Amino acid sequence: DYTIRAVANSNEADEDYDGLQVFKSYVEAASNGAIEVEIYMGTQLCSNGAECLQGVADGSIDVYISTSDGASGLFPYLQVLDLPYIMADDRVAERVLTGDFTRQLRDMTLADSGDTLRLMTIGNTGGWRNFANTERQIQTPEDIAGLKMRTVVSDLPQELVRALDASPTPIPWPELFTSLQTNVVEGTANGITDIMSMKFPEAGLTHLTLDGHAYMGAMWWMSNQKFMEMPEDMRMIVVDGFSHLQQATFESPKRKSIAAYEAFAEAGGEVYVPTPEEKQAFKEAAQPVYEWFTGSVDGGEEILADFRAAVEEAEQELTAERTRDIQ
Amino acid sequence: MIRIDGVIRPLSWINERVLKAGRAVGIAAVAVMVAVTILQVFCRYVLGSALAWPDEAARFCMLWMTGLMAPTAMRRGGFVAIDILPTMLPAFAARVLNLFLLLVSLVVLVVALQIGWSEMTGLGGRFASASLYLPLNLEFSEWYRIPRSWMMASLPVGLVLLISVGVELVLRNIAALMGHDVSLLPESEAETGIQGVD
Amino acid sequence: MLVWFLPLFLVFLLIGLPVVFGMLAAPGLLLWLNGQERDLTLLYRNLYNGMDSFPLMAIPFFMLAGELMNRGGITTRLVEFAQALMGHFRGGLAHVNVLSSMLFAGLSGSAVADTSALGSMLIPAMEKQGYTRRFAAAITAASSVIGPIIPPSGIMIIYAYVMGESVAALFLAGIVPGALVGIGLMIVVKLMADKYDFPVASKRYSWGERGQASLKAFFPLMTPVIILGGILLGVFTPTEAAAVAAVYAMFISLFVLRTMRFAELPDVLGRAGLTSAVVLLLVGAAMSFKTVVSLSQTPQMMAEFILTLTENPLLLLFLINVLLFIVGMFLDAGPAIIILAPILGPVFTSMGVDSVHFAIIMCVNLTVGLATPPMGLVLFVASAVSGERVTTISRAILPFLAVEILVIFLITYFPAISMTIPRLTGFAN
Ligand code: NA
Numbered sequence: 031d032y033t034i035r036a037v038a039n040s041n042e043a044d045e046d047y048d049g050l051q052v053f054k055s056y057v058e059a060a061s062n063g064a065i066e067v068e069i070y071m072g073t074q075l076c077s078n079g080a081e082c083l084q085g086v087a088d089g090s091i092d093v094y095i096s097t098s099d100g101a102s103g104l105f106p107y108l109q110v111l112d113l114p115y116i117m118a119d120d121r122v123a124e125r126v127l128t129g130d131f132t133r134q135l136r137d138m139t140l141a142d143s144g145d146t147l148r149l150m151t152i153g154n155t156g157g158w159r160n161f162a163n164t165e166r167q168i169q170t171p172e173d174i175a176g177l178k179m180r181t182v183v184s185d186l187p188q189e190l191v192r193a194l195d196a197s198p199t200p201i202p203w204p205e206l207f208t209s210l211q212t213n214v215v216e217g218t219a220n221g222i223t224d225i226m227s228m229k230f231p232e233a234g235l236t237h238l239t240l241d242g243h244a245y246m247g248a249m250w251w252m253s254n255q256k257f258m259e260m261p262e263d264m265r266m267i268v269v270d271g272f273s274h275l276q277q278a279t280f281e282s283p284k285r286k287s288i289a290a291y292e293a294f295a296e297a298g299g300e301v302y303v304p305t306p307e308e309k310q311a312f313k314e315a316a317q318p319v320y321e322w323f324t325g326s327v328d329g330g331e332e333i334l335a336d337f338r339a340a341v342e343e344a345e346q347e348l349t350a351e352r353t354r355d356i357q
Numbered sequence: 358m359i360r361i362d363g364v365i366r367p368l369s370w371i372n373e374r375v376l377k378a379g380r381a382v383g384i385a386a387v388a389v390m391v392a393v394t395i396l397q398v399f400c401r402y403v404l405g406s407a408l409a410w411p412d413e414a415a416r417f418c419m420l421w422m423t424g425l426m427a428p429t430a431m432r433r434g435g436f437v438a439i440d441i442l443p444t445m446l447p448a449f450a451a452r453v454l455n456l457f458l459l460l461v462s463l464v465v466l467v468v469a470l471q472i473g474w475s476e477m478t479g480l481g482g483r484f485a486s487a488s489l490y491l492p493l494n495l496e497f498s499e500w501y502r503i504p505r506s507w508m509m510a511s512l513p514v515g516l517v518l519l520i521s522v523g524v525e526l527v528l529r530n531i532a533a534l535m536g537h538d539v540s541l542l543p544e545s546e547a548e549t550g551i552q553g554v555d
Numbered sequence: 556m557l558v559w560f561l562p563l564f565l566v567f568l569l570i571g572l573p574v575v576f577g578m579l580a581a582p583g584l585l586l587w588l589n590g591q592e593r594d595l596t597l598l599y600r601n602l603y604n605g606m607d608s609f610p611l612m613a614i615p616f617f618m619l620a621g622e623l624m625n626r627g628g629i630t631t632r633l634v635e636f637a638q639a640l641m642g643h644f645r646g647g648l649a650h651v652n653v654l655s656s657m658l659f660a661g662l663s664g665s666a667v668a669d670t671s672a673l674g675s676m677l678i679p680a681m682e683k684q685g686y687t688r689r690f691a692a693a694i695t696a697a698s699s700v701i702g703p704i705i706p707p708s709g710i711m712i713i714y715a716y717v718m719g720e721s722v723a724a725l726f727l728a729g730i731v732p733g734a735l736v737g738i739g740l741m742i743v744v745k746l747m748a749d750k751y752d753f754p755v756a757s758k759r760y761s762w763g764e765r766g767q768a769s770l771k772a773f774f775p776l777m778t779p780v781i782i783l784g785g786i787l788l789g790v791f792t793p794t795e796a797a798a799v800a801a802v803y804a805m806f807i808s809l810f811v812l813r814t815m816r817f818a819e820l821p822d823v824l825g826r827a828g829l830t831s832a833v834v835l836l837l838v839g840a841a842m843s844f845k846t847v848v849s850l851s852q853t854p855q856m857m858a859e860f861i862l863t864l865t866e867n868p869l870l871l872l873f874l875i876n877v878l879l880f881i882v883g884m885f886l887d888a889g890p891a892i893i894i895l896a897p898i899l900g901p902v903f904t905s906m907g908v909d910s911v912h913f914a915i916i917m918c919v920n921l922t923v924g925l926a927t928p929p930m931g932l933v934l935f936v937a938s939a940v941s942g943e944r945v946t947t948i949s950r951a952i953l954p955f956l957a958v959e960i961l962v963i964f965l966i967t968y969f970p971a972i973s974m975t976i977p978r979l980t981g982f983a984n
């Protein structure tokens with residue numbers, strides 16, 4: 031009775047696809063076939079955040095996954111999730127994103143999109159963003175200084191690279207392999223699965239530092255109209271479907287990254303894990319990014335405070351649980 | 358029959374002038390595209406520090422170049438087509454066919470304009486551009502972030518111009534069918550200069 | 556149901572609707588009949604977004620570079636250089652014609668530009684030396700197809716963009732096939748020259764004179780070195796290389812050779828912009844078309860159909876070459892790539908044909924199609940610059956076409972011809 035047309039701009043090897051498979055399987059079974067889910071991977075229907083979200087708003091697409099950067103042109107405050115070194119690890123991130131902070135973001139984005147875009151859940155796409163480069167092993171912020179780092183054309187990642195005294199260099203994704211190979215740029219900030227799916231080590235990208243500066247959050251949007259048109263029992267099924275999808279995208283990158291790290295090593299890649307002191311140094315060096323965020327994003331200060339509070343709460347709960355679990 | 362001439366002439370006059378202005382902007386846009394791309398190479402390779410905005414600025418110019426110059430190409434008959442059939446048919450039949458083809462084109466353009474307008478004024482147009490700002494005062498202390506709709510407007514504007522050209526061509530065709538002595542393409546545009554990518 | 560957009564598109568095309576409107580009207584009409592009105596928005600969105608691409612900007616840049624070469628008297632110097640090297644052979648000017656085309660190909664990405672620039676100079680010169688006009692026009696047209704095979708190449712930029720391939724890989728893969736076409740044509744010229752006793756163009760140049768000619772041609776001949784060298788050394792990306800080529804051409808014709816005046820610049824920019832606008836609109840429409848191609852599952856159906864013909868990939872490649880050749884007889888290379896690459900490319904890559912290899916087969920085949928009757932763009936241009944009738948040139952060009960077809964099959968069945976350079980430089984697997 032209902033057909034949900036879901037779009038992800040990645041390919042079938044991506045965790046987005048895994049999430050959608052879980053969503054489709056759950057929703058179709060739980061609704062006893064009343065809801066059908068059509069999955070469109072890649073750029074067949076639309077090819078970037080602005081375009082696809084417009085599609086969700088006007089009803090030509092029902093479900094779409096964007097990164098926070100992809101939606102930041104409309105909701106600048108979503109970049110709060112891209113601020114470096116705030117969430118420490120997967121457990122913290124997962125707890126924050128399954129909590130009320132996501133609901134708060136949903137209310138804000140619904141209001142700002144005239145009740146058209148409904149943020150259903152935030153999962154993960156690609157694990158954590160790390161610095162990788164073709165030149166040298168990076169252990170401290172000083173090591174990254176002077177490198178030409180590829181970034182998307184977007185303020186926050188550029189501010190971060192600048193804060194580390196490196197040079198942010200915008201290169202379109204399709205041209206990145208060639209640009210790494212020919213040293214037009216010397217480094218990137220990507221997750222391991224993206225690095226391997228693009229075969230970047232073959233272009234010389236062999237030094238990877240697991241600084242984990244950003245959690246690669248995946249925002250799952252649904253047309254609010256489509257959602258609200260459904261009766262409440264169906265809505266419940268969809269909501270549960272997104273919860274399963276979220277769990278699947280939390281796990282999938284962890285599983286996929288094992289093979290990706292092996293392949294990275296096989297291709298001659300070296301992985302460096304910074305010590306807590308080194309990570310602290312990165313965090314301090316990244317301070318200007320927070321100032322940029324609170325200074326230039328409307329409502330930045332409030333949302334950052336809320337985010338920090340959510341993270342702190344999650345950390346406390348986790349600490350309590352961990353303390354009991356090890357006894 | 359006097360009426361159709363009376364419509365073609367002013368429309369042709371308007372198209373001629375508007376498209377000429379469009380070409381002038383298009384020429385400037387090509388120049389800017391080249392300039393900012395070279396500037397980016399210079400900044401990145403020589404100064405070792407890339408700029409954020411040239412990529413988007415160059416695309417901005419390219420889109421407007423296309424929107425403003427494609428109508429001239431249409432008016433000069435420069436859109437690629439297989440014209441074996443029209444050249445094989447007798448003159449009258451060829452004109453009827455040509456009229457039909459123009460009407461199909463016009464339908465495409467009008468539908469596209471409708472969609473384009475709602476796209477431009479919709480949510481997608483409200484997205485902020487990633488790197489393009491306009492100074493709000495002469496001290497360059499305040500900047501306005503250009504919304505994506507400024508870029509998206511290039512296509513609807515181009516479609517309006519294309520429709521205007523399409524209407525002129527249709528009228529010329531009808532006039533020719535009615536036996537008037539008008540050319541199907543404006544004579545002033547005889548020099549095509551359009552070769553295609555091949 | 557949706558799949559009927561393809562035959563409908565063919566009908567639109569054959570009755571003479573401009574390709575760009577056909578690519579929107581046929582899928583649009585079917586979506587509408589199918590009750591998928593909301594998907595019409597997708598067509599529009601892809602039209603716009605298809606044009607909104609930085610890598611695509613190489614097209615206006617290379618167009619501009621080509622226009623500048625044409626105006627800047629650069630052609631003259633290339634021909635003089637070719638003459639100094641090969642003018643003393645029997646059939647000298649015919650060889651010079653082919654060699655000039657190969658040199659010009661390194662500067663320009665278009666066969667039409669090649670024909671009009673070299674033809675207006677060499678056809679009269681050949682006639683004066685006693686060649687028939689139809690032969691002069693035919694060798695000009697036949698050799699100009701090298702233009703888009705040797706990099707840079709407009710149609711390869713389009714192919715790379717529409718299919719998500721690396722421009723650098725396609726450029727590098729085109730070098731040897733382009734040279735092979737040139738050598739093939741020179742062999743035909745040599746055989747004909749001995750048989751029909753062609754004139755020699757000039758006395759043998761002394762090495763001093765050759766040095767002088769190369770010095771004069773030095774700046775133009777540096778263009779391909781700058782383009783490919785710059786890309787390989789990481790000074791700029793392929794797209795930026797196109798802008799550099801344009802500025803370089805502008806610089807040498809304004810300041811070094813001084814064969815162009817500043818006042819001519821707006822006109823040159825205008826011509827490049829006008830041509831690019833047409834091409835970009837077409838590429839945008841192609842991206843819309845491609846959306847409906849995938850919505851309607853055409854590649855899968857096409858693959859199934861093709862596999863019912865034969866499962867032998869060698870035979871399939873033969874058949875596809877025949878198909879492309881026939882398409883090339885009626886359609887220009889750019890639009891043909893835009894229409895067919897999304898449909899055929901996935902079929903062959905899924906059968907294990909390397910995507911870069913297939914791209915080159917397609918590009919070379921369709922480029923040769925520019926010189927085949929009845930609808931060969933360069934035949935028309937050659938006819939216009941020579942004053943010879945298209946049918947006459949069409950007959951005279953047959954021996955040259957034969958060798959070009961032979962090269963197409965060599966490229967098809969010996970992947971190493973195209974793939975070695977991109978593999979050695981690491982741009983292809
Ligand atoms: Na070329």
Ligand code: NA
Binds near residue numbers: 655670673697
């Ligand atoms: Na030639």
